[in-house]
Amino acid sequence: MAIATGTGLRNDLYPSRGGTEVMTPRRDPVVWSAPGAPGPLLPAELASYERDGFIPVEDQITDDEVALYRTEMERLIADPAIRADERAIVEPKSEKVRSIFEVHKLSSVFDALVRDERVVGRARQILGSDVYVHQSRINVKPGFGASGFYWHSDFETWHAEDGMPHMRAVSVSIALTENRDTNGGLMIMPGSHRTFLGCAGETPADNYKRSLRMQVAGTPSDAALTGLADEHGIRLFTGRAGSATWFDCNCMHGSGDNITPYARSNVFIVFNSVENAAEEPFAAPVRRPEFIGARDFTPVRPG
Template sequence: MTVADVRTQDRYPTRRGAESALLERTDPVVWPGVDSGPAGTGELAEHQDKGFHVLPGLLSPAEVQEHWQELERLVRDPDVRADERTVVEKESNEVRSLFEVHRTSEMVAELIRQPRILDRARQILGSDVYVHQSRINYMPGFRGNGFYWHSDFETWHAEDGMPAPRAVSLSIALTDNFPFNGGLMVMPGAHRTYVSCAGKTPDDNYKSSLQEQKVGVPAEDDIRRLGYEHGIEQFTGAAGAALWFDSNTMHGSGNNITPYPRSNIFVVFNSVQNTLVDPFAAKQRRPEFVAATDFTPLGR
């Protein structure tokens, strides 16, 4: 079997009918290939075991303030608001996400190239990396809608053509994450199970799924089974903390009805050895700002 055959073979089938299924993951979580970097042995072991690890204080208070001001600048910019890369809430029309932010913000572009971030991504994925997707998520107080339980890899595989779960996401908190303002919930250990979802991908599904995902989400019985088997943890802590999590981590968040907004920088690093092919369960790949096809390795 050639390298091309391995990359185009659908080892994680999904959206093929009315029934969902739980499949065993066949790929590593922490990949071999990069032996040194900022991540310690314990952090990598935790990432391997739980599918994620938390790094308190990735950004200093001064850096948090600088990046929060950058978020506010982007949200207030009428050109940014009118851009197709800006997603708004269905009901309130408030900004929900600003995509491809590493291209629209020099500050974010510089941040993700710093060794403390880039070299950790390389350690986890065992190779050079590129940015598959970046965005700033903004969950306002009172009206911020959450994200239902899902694995990002299921969507990236089905709709973007990502062959394997050799990608890692970084969520950097720009606001304090409390247990009560819609903080991200994760299932430790569930990354070892791939949920093959029911249904089929509608045309241009991304236009609605970026606001509210309805296709490619696990059945309630699957969520119940994974939840009782693995439990649920929540990413909380002071602004500046970071959560690194595997692309197949089962995660979700509740609505934010508190006065306290919750915002984060979200970046997906993909291995340059795991670049996109044709989508596995969609007629065409999502737009460039959602699923990059520039596979140039990220440099310092």
């Protein structure tokens, strides 16, 4: 579908936010690198990622590094200046910090994690190019009532509201606390990355202010989610602190509320190919702020 821009028409491969839901087969590769390309991932891991849309990594970082990043996370959460910043998102009821965005710019400690070859090397290998950070954040998800993240495809939002043209981005969620089967862990529908679900309904102005607390625009219907779950099933990810889940930008995923006493804290990094830089939004009136959808496309270099 072609849409009008200030400079003419451009092709929209993944229409969304229209009058009805639209299912579009994926038009992009899943693994972009050539077979045998160097990197930390083994061929079998890349094949699993291509098939399912995700791969778990048991030992992404060491126990000592977990302690380092948890200490830095607690420092950021406790900083009144950061809490007052727009990049900090708080729980509506408890008013506890839920997420802090752009942590690689707020913290030299997390900037070093982004540049770690064990991390950025996997992103380059999957995406077949240099990469930049489209988004980074810590998700604290404190115990006793932290709300979940409803089912969604990240790419649907990044395409509609940030102008990401192709499915050439990958996310990594690195556990800083144990991810249990009871404390609101990540759920993914394996294989759902091969179909784009274009959602119904227009994007409100300043939608990000609401969606960071509760997703409304870009939310699939119950019928569509039921169909995807029936076809693909649902995988719940658990693991010790230091483990990670890498997943494709178009995976249908979500997480439940955390009513246990145990926080589920993760650092979340989105790498996008420098050859897939964000343009103008495909289905929103204005761009989201840069702390949510970056406009600095400088490649990540090892620290």
